Amino acid sequence: MLFNSEIFFIFSLIFFCLWPLFVRNNNTRWIFLIAASFLFYGWWDFRYLSLIIVCGMIDFIAALSMEGFPRYRKIFLFLSLLGNLGILFSFKYLTFISENIKILASFVHLDISLTQHTPEFMLVLPVGISFYTFQSMSYSIDVYNGNLKPTRNVFHYFAYLSMFPQLVAGPIIRAKDMLPQLLKVRPVTESLFWEGTVLITHGFFKKIFIADHIGIFVSAAFANTHVAGSGLYWWLIALAFSIQIYCDFSGYSDIARGLAKWMGYEIPINFNHPYSSISLRDFWTRWHISLSSWFRDYVYIPLGGSKKGFLHGLRNMAITMLLSGIWHGASLTFLLWGACHALFLSIERITRWPEKLNNIPFGHWVAWIVTMLQVILAWVIFRAESFPQIVDILSRMITFQGGIKLGIGEQISVRDFYILTFLIGIVMLRELYFFTRANQSFKNSFIYTKLCGPFALVVLALVTIYFRGTTSEFIYFRF
Amino acid sequence: MLLWKNRSVRFLVYLLILLFALETTDIIPVKKQGYNRLKSYNRHYTLKANQSDHYDIVAFGDSSVSTDISPEAMVASLPGLRPYNFAFPGLSMNKTMLMATEDRLDVTSPSKAILLGFSTHTLTDAEQVNNKYYYPFKNVPFTELLTIRLTGYDLLNPTSFDYLYWLWTQKSNPTKKKKEAKEQIIPIIHDDTGWFELESDVVKTEFSREDYVNKYKDIALGISPTVVSELLEQVRIWHQKGIRVFGFRVPLAPALIDISDEVDQFNQNQFVTDFMQSGGTWIPINSKGYKTVDGFHLSGREARRLSKDIAEVIKSKL
Incomplete structure (x- = not known):
């Protein structure tokens, strides 16, 4: 169901x-x-x-x-x-x-x-x-x-x-x-019930309004075995998929947590604004937290973690990331996705670039951009249908094939471009808002309190109801 | 007052008020744009294939009958009788489907009748197409059928970005708006009577042989003697059972009638003679008198007119 x-x-x-x-x-x-x-x-x-x-x-x-x-x-x-x-x-x-x-x-x-x-x-x-x-x-x-x-x-x-x-x-x-x-x-208090309502409404909004609509463009782009389009176009599609998978999965987690609250139970948070991360290490403490911590506690630490030396730590991290990749599905592309993250994390551990960047003015912005670029590139590997497609898309993205030409009117219509940027914009603005206020309590922020008031929530619910597309299953169902 | 302090209660009250307001007004352009077209289509034919009710008059044929026969319009001429449209797209009149049609008939009705709408396609050897157009609907898992039945409401129809964008762009281009509005074919589905109405002002008349062959390229073309003889035999059996059988040729764009007769090697005169000799009653239809939206299907308005005309003939014979 x-x-x-x-x-x-x-x-x-x-x-x-x-x-x-x-x-x-x-x-x-x-x-x-x-x-x-x-x-x-x-x-x-x-x-x-x-x-x-x-x-x-x-x-x-x-x-x-x-x-x-x-x-x-x-x-x-x-x-x-x-x-x-x-x-x-x-x-x-x-x-x-x-x-x-x-x-x-x-x-x-x-x-x-x-x-x-x-x-x-x-x-x-x-x-x-x-x-x-x-x-x-x-x-x-x-x-x-x-x-x-x-x-x-x-x-x-x-x-x-x-x-x-x-x-x-x-x-x-x-x-x-x-x-x-x-x-x-556990008695379901007014506060607990309301928290559940907020989570469920936000979850459905993320899944139905954002992820399902973005998914149409992403599926169409990856469906072609013959890769076409400029590098910039593929950056847009890759960013779109990053948003789709985030909203799809975190939407499901939010609904699950909300339903549990309605029953009087607490399910731990699974996504903590992962696209506001300033390093890949930071990303993995915010993305699919329940799985990351599972692998940390039952694979990485039992293997010795990083206690047995730097190289052992790198090896253990690589094993954990490869297993995490193959957990997602029986395909070499998932294994490669895990390997890609292992590589990026190794570079991060060796060079310690996030710490260095944080010490310079606006360095955390650069760190955020670098982290996002790595995550987005890795998502291409995750989403692609085959190895040749991965190579073709990544080469276009990295070499910026086609320059600043986005392919409006060819790969993507003007209408679809507006819709896509609108949907991506909603999520990225939310993440950036959180990113700029990382040191403050988001729950007490003006936007959060306004977005979670009963009337604002009704607006989200109505948008979800009237903009629901064909029912599509959650991406993580197949994992 | 205490209850109003509860945020969940306020949320629910606001939501219900706004939903009521939006559903009873046209503030959001949500209706009839076929956004959930595939879902509605599957739902309609699944309910039809698993229909358990019985009717006085059951119409059967392919998609042309599905769109062209309006039981609602027939009732006006046949008061007190219950007609039902049991047609499915792409199906031929093979034994399986003829028996399924009979199953929908109320055997206790003194006015029981079967209305068969023929196109040459319905007489081709298309048993294999049942797998594609009937059995997937008939054999849906129980849970899916239950879901469809439990959620059979026509409320909260969604709008779409496409539609809103279309509306927005039309504001600045009224000529384009007029042109595109004319080209819209909007399905209006009547689950209770089995009618798949098409709302449209489009009229297409020019067709080539390629158009026809392309439409049916995935199935065998050519009238099947087996299908025809089994059909005539079944008409005979129905006639003996006291079931009135009416037949008519579904209106197509005039060009398509000639093309389909030629491609499928159909001799209508011979067929009508055989049909009447088997006990059937033939209803002559002047194809030129009805305008199709795509060559094969009538608009809702034309379908009502055809159904009324057919109902008048049936009334005179019952």
Whole structure:
């Protein structure tokens, strides 16, 4: 079920009307939440609910076994990781690996086609599989590390794992943050409900008004296998995609957080104005925070972080970024995107350019521009359909092919140019506003308070309603 | 007063008031510009393919019947009867579709009738096109069908940047506005009667053989003897069951009638004779009397006129 669909509106209306009736008793509340979440997920395809159940049961049993048999906890952790990563590998990466084996085998004139032997249901990528497997794994790892006491109630655990606002596209919530919350009945105060309303309205605005409209231009540009257009045109498209993916994903996170607030729960912030970053390191503390911190805590730090020396730190960071890249999808372009960020971060660590720039007048503006350029270039790799397309687009962008010619009337019509710059402008002005006021509390700023008043919010809601396009799914659903 | 201090309540009240105001006035140009055209199109044909109600008169044919037969207009001449438009774009009159048409008929009705609108395309061997134009609508997952049924309202229609930009640019160029307004074909979908109305003032008359072949290039051209014989056999069975069967040739641009007859090798006189011998009643239609918007489909106004004319004939025969 998509957040931006009419059926979700009906679903949430029924859910929030019934929620107060089930909220008093723990088991009833959890069972109701699980039932609603399974319906929410199963609306897409009920068969794949079995994966969530299997993933959840593996970690639920593994965690209890770790507590019951501490001597063997390493084995149980291994089994948990094997189960989760096995499911993730089978459904997300098997086809990709099979196809690449076929390509490699063809070089030595062998015909190996493993895809033919893959069961049909495994050829479909289950929605949100990367999110719930990571969430489930983090539970058993936390129990293994002694950071969390396992729950003995299977409903409690599944209420956490399957909670519908964040089930299919995150944020990836840690068990230690959510399990204790689920034990209590937190009253939904006027303030909490209002915060939820603000987040949901802003989330829908970002997704439906900004991301979906920009997406039309971006899809059209990348759909052509034959790359045309000047370098400046591609800078515009790349910037447009940067805004699209940000509004699409942060919009989803905002809606998820808002819905959780309406239920009385707090989901941690997932995006903190990433396009106001003044270094890539800064960017990764603001972009998809729940995933970045997951990789930091469960990959980068266990590998040794930067404690074992500068070079080890670089290596560990590169491994983390490559894994983060491949997490997004079974494609070499995602791996390359991770590698690109690893390269930029390495240069940043070696040269320490952000710190140096910050010491000169207007240096933070230069740092912001440099950071944005790197992020935008990397997004081209992320979005492109193939390697030749990446090379073609990046070469046009870097060499500024065509000079200052944007291609209005050829690649893009006057009307589309106005629409695109208007939509990009809204988001970038918001980010810049935050950038210039980084040291102040944004929540107390004049613009924030005005934008979040009831009447202003109604305007946003109306714009979203009357400018909604064809319902399109969230980009991160496919990860 | 205490309730008014609650920001969420204020938000909801403002929202409802403004939504009511915008829906009941034309402040925002939201209606009829087909912004969600594909969505409405899919919704319409999904509901039609999964229709479970029964009717006194069921019209069937391809997209021409879908746009040309207005059950609303027929009711005026056939009071007390319930007509329904069960036509789908691109379909031929093969056995599967004829049975599906019969399923929509109220067998207890004393005036039960089937109205078949023929184009040469409907008699081609296009069984395979069912996969494209009927089965995807018929076989939607249960959840999707439920979604469509639960969200079947016609409120809060969205506007679009394209439309607003168009309005804005027209202000400075009234001649262009007039020209473009004339070229607009706006679908108005009647889910309850199955009619896919086209609102337009466009009239296209000139067509080449290439235009016709290009339109149907993805399917086999040429009248299929199997389709024709199965159809005539079914007409005979319906006649024996007491179901009145009416047939008519859908109005096309005059040039297209000649081209389609030639390309599909159609002998209308022979077909009409066979059809009537099988028990059907032929309704002669003068194609030149109706203006199409694109050569193949009538505008809403013309469709109403045609439907009324057909309904008058049916009335005289029932």
